[in-house]
Amino acid sequence: MSDPGETPSSNPPLAPWLQTQLESLLVQRGHAWLLSGPSGLGQFELALALARAWLCEEPTPQGACGHCGSCHAVDVHTHADLCMLMPETLSLALGWPLDEKTQDELDSKKRKPSKEIKVDAAREAVSFTQFTRSRGTTKVVLVFPAERMNNVTANTLLKTLEEPPGAVKFILATDAAHQLLPTIRSRCLGHTMVWPDFELALGWLQQEISQAGEGGSAKKAASAPKPADLQTLLVASGGRPADALAWAQDASAGEAAQHWQALPKAMARGDVSALSDWAPAQAVDALQKLCHDVLAVRMGAAPRFFSAADLSAAAGKAGAGLYALASWSRELASIARTVEHPYNPGLMLESLVSRARLALNAK
Ligand SMILES: [Zn+2]
Secondary structure, three states, X not given: OOOOOOOOOOOOOOOHHHHHHHHHHHOOOOOEEEEEOOOOOOHHHHHHHHHHHHHOOOOEOOEOOOOOHHHHHHHOOOOOOEEEEOOHHHHHHHOOOOOHHHHHHHHXXXXXXXXXXXXXXXXXXXXXXXXXXXXXXXXXXXXXXXHHEOXXXXXXXXXXXXXXXXXXXXXXXXXXXXXXXXXXXXXXEEEEOOOOOHHHHHHHHHHHHHHHHHHOOHHHHHOOOOHHHHHHHHHHOOOOHHHHHHHHHHOOHHHHHXXXXXXXXXXXXXXXXXXXOOOHHHHHHHHHHHHHHHHHHHOOOOOOOOOXXXXXXXXXXXXXXXXXXXXXXXXXXXXXXXXXXXXXHHHHHHHHHHHHHHHHHOO
């Protein structure tokens, strides 16, 4: 049993639905796994827990022991037998070390960190698999998000993935398996991420936020989130707990929930300020959810992301016209494909909102 007075581990317990999946993966054989499913279901956390268990000196059926030298090395991101193959932006964000040459280039501002998994990094991973082991009997390469490998990078990894030397294991995790080369997919055992039960996810969310509050600032601890607000955020995230958690940690859960509930009405009014705190991709995602729900209600189905009451405040008694909604939906889908690089984000938001107002008020 761990002592609650110890310094908090960098590896908090896995969410219950991930723990179940970890245990079922651990009893299966396989040197290469592909974890796939929509974002926000915990692919990365599950992949890391699996790597930690494979590398652990005293693993249990529940996973890594959490206190051996190997577990500690994983927790402090210095395990010599674990290679994290990620885009540089993500390595930096999650605090995983980059190789010396890359770090030098980024420190001296010769170039910006890459959002893709670079072919050089894949070559490093291949040579990592070929050197002698330093710690235990297993080596692990974790690739995340696997869809950020372009064809050249993926092909660099392919042969090693097919015939890994010695006791090398691979875990690839993705939320866009369809973007992977078929040859990569076919060399891995597939695991589809399991959707958590809504109540279970809500309970987990509550626990995570209250723990973050205890360890965090007094301001956060003082504002314990209301269950109803967390429920709003979980529904708004389409039931994806990690997305809801990120959202609730970003702003206060109460404010974020209120903001979401007021969004339909704000869009019907054409209020640009309701989207101004969000990155363009987030704004488009929110509008797609709004459009989806207004359409669903209009067709007599239940909304998925908003409450019926908040939606009816937007569409009014007459209700938005089906034709206008359908064409708004198509436009949003097309914008979503290019939204990463808007020409002028401010102008884009204005046009998105004015389009939303038109569609919501069309007869
Ligand atoms: Zn261990």
